[in-house]
Amino acid sequence: MSSSNRREFLKSSTVAAAGLSLPYFFTGAKSIADEQKAESANDRPLIGCIGTGSRWDAVGPNAMKLGDVVAVCDVDADHAAKGRQRSEAENKKQGRERKVDVYEDYRKILDRNDIEIVTIVTPDHWHSKIAIEAMKAGKDVYCEKPLTLTIDEGKKICKVAKETGRVFQVGTQQRSEMGQLFLKAIALINEGRIGDIQKIHVAIGGAPTSGPIPIAEVPKQLNWEMWLGQAPLVDYRFKQGPGWGNSRCHYEFRWWYEYSGGKMTDWGAHHVDIAQWGLDQQGVGGPVSLEPIMAKFPTPYQDGMPTQDDRYNTPTEFHVKAMFPRDIEVAIRNECNDLGFDNGVMFEGTKGRFLVNRGKLVGAPVDEMKSNPLPEDAIQKVYKGMTPSGGNAHMVNFFECVKLRKDPISDVYSHHRAMTTCHLANIALRLDRTIKWDEKTEQIVGDEQANGWLSRQARKGYEVTA
Template identity: 55%
Template sequence: MNKSRRKLCQLMATGAASLLTPWPLRRAVSDDFRSPNERPVVGCIGTGSRWGFREDGMFKGVGSFAMEFGDVAAVSDVDANRMNAAALKVRDLQAEAGRPSDVAKEADYRKVLDRDDIDLVTIVTPDHWHTKIAIEALRAGKDVYCEKPLTLTIEESKQIRKAVEETGRVFQVGTQQRTESSQGFLKAIAMVRDGRLGKIHSIKIGINGAPVSDSIPKVDVPDGLHWERWLGQAPLVDYRWSPKTRDAKQYWNYTNCHYDFRWWYAYSGGKMTDWGAHHVDIAQWLINQNGDGQGPTRIEPVVANHPVPLNERGEPTDPTRYNTADRFVVHVDFPNDTQFRIGSEFRNGLLVEGTKGRIFVNRGALEGSPVEDMKSNPLPDGAVEAVYGGEPTTHMANFMQCVKSRKTPISDVASHVRAINTCHLGNIALRLNRTVKWDAAREEIIGDELARNMQGREQRKGYETDA
């Protein structure tokens, strides 16, 4: 907590608090943050949908959560339209709460990192920007909250973990299923720890299929969007956009930018890393495979369907359409005869099977005979707290508490990269449509030079990650 941190002059008014954050966070704020202690100064890098603005106009996301605990002093985005709207929202809400309302707008995120008065940053950008910005923020002495998936490649996973170890900064990854808002997952893990399912032998992980698109035409870049900078490390390509008419309920248009970056391998990993970052993380936590030297041994593609042809190197050959796998199933072997089946063909969530029974858990359900049995035989007192490492709270509250205590947050980098590496390996197997073998201790694909080369990728000059 550096000496330039602003002090909270008065207790946040109830009305202002209701404007700032959704109700689950308001009830989760600890006394430490309600009292007139020093509040962290926050810089927000990336101000799109996950940061706060939804297409229905609601302001709900990382930005609103950050303002519950800190004072946002700067926002940054390569889309000036989003950045200007974010600055106005922050200014108005913080002024209403009687807090600092002078909000800087920086098209270049590095100017946010250069400010000595900013204590921590939120990073809510497309996936291909996460690691570079996060490493630079750590080295600038900032604590970091970064959306998932944290990395684009296995090589980036090594780089970001090394930077955290070297700098000792507090880093929370945005895998919110580990927190209070998703206690069904914590209870599921507590049940396994208490032996309710016996020895776990398989987990079926449903993460939905990715969307497909027709050919998307190239069009002029919208005013205010710095397209070349948005592309960053990815190849320099045309901007594409067309209206989305396939499903009237969809908010988003077809594009290779903003929300739809998820469906292009140049910027993301499709559903495998989008939902996989959540569910595979919980599954590896559940079977105690998120520690040093742990991880899968073999990844086999069973269903590998892509909406565009891939060449022999697993590279998409059609630059006009979404290209991440739309239908897929991979079998992932772990030590101790445990197997994950990860795919688009299953109900979203985790079906956990053991020698004594099975349960299903997702964000809205915790089902199965062992769950029913808990009515007459509840878990021991403190079982969920033992899984979490204390009293479960909201994700941003946990991060801010760790900023003060310097403890490791619940969604730490080390465990996250082991889970997201499983997802990266799944995508490599899908793109090559062949089995991949993994040495978890060395963090290296074995016996397949092409697959091993896909652990990293070439980065466009000027946008390389400085390891």
């Protein structure tokens, strides 16, 4: 049997079995990760990596445990070369001498019929365009968070995902890993251990300031025009400093609204997601209003726009009061030191409260698990009937769902709902006024100016279309 036919056979036979009984990973059979280790090189899914910067150093190797990278792409030639070198070394380490092609233009990867899966690890403002085109090209997608730059982009991604039936995992690893602390937290809510949720406190950290950043020569290895993509064509800026220095590019793109959403989308994509996942367990819908309580920006703003273009512009401190149905408040802040934590999510219910972050799960309902443990299937219930496995659980879940043709634990639809809250919070902060949201129409109510911010005009040639 040819490798391509065998892959299709495995997919169809697994789906058929899932329709008749529990998924195979409940039967005691080997996991897909173990199964693929034992298969020959031609039987492993082929992967194209779009974006090979610092974050890819985690995403790429995790994907290579389950499939073979055959192509990498980056608009920074140094990043691309590093991606190629690491991919070929990993292929060799696993006994497969496989050449890895290098491209500057991501469309070269999407044009290849042999590539089945793509990882997208680019700056945020590139996620949606590449992801939509990848799905249309018949690829299954693993994309880093935050998935979108605007609410309109999220609507387009959801539309194309439904139309194409592609499997799409968003890189919100808290839903799978971190010692399963967040899964246990959601299971506690699902099992009624805190009663009805009354309030949620979310602390996601603040953003840095930069001061003036001078115009600088574009590095020779960087295609700056293509890096900018849909964003306005502007000068490259860089100032030497500790760590990465200060710039408009690479890691520091997070602190510019032109390319991202500051901490509100960078860490909000993690913790606001957990807050709304908890609300989902009790059938609570999306936000109905968002009120800016406090914000400190590193540059003056006028009509929601920064008045200086030579420095970071996302808020360094903030507090947004997001109201949800049943009069539930979700307070999104840079820190909650008055409550004893500066990063994490605190759920308050009618029966108690607990705090969860990447290092701990604490509170009376947690202590009570010693005498009243969660049911054996509690984690599986919140993990869509599947079982997270080990330190690479999020990527394993994606590859398992590729075979099963089902939505993974961090699907585009739940992520779009969480990012909608984050994007609305940013709009409220920038305009410095309360906005009201209609979840059914996905429109801001009674505010024409704010409604205009649900999308952005892309630079010609870089439009995001569904």
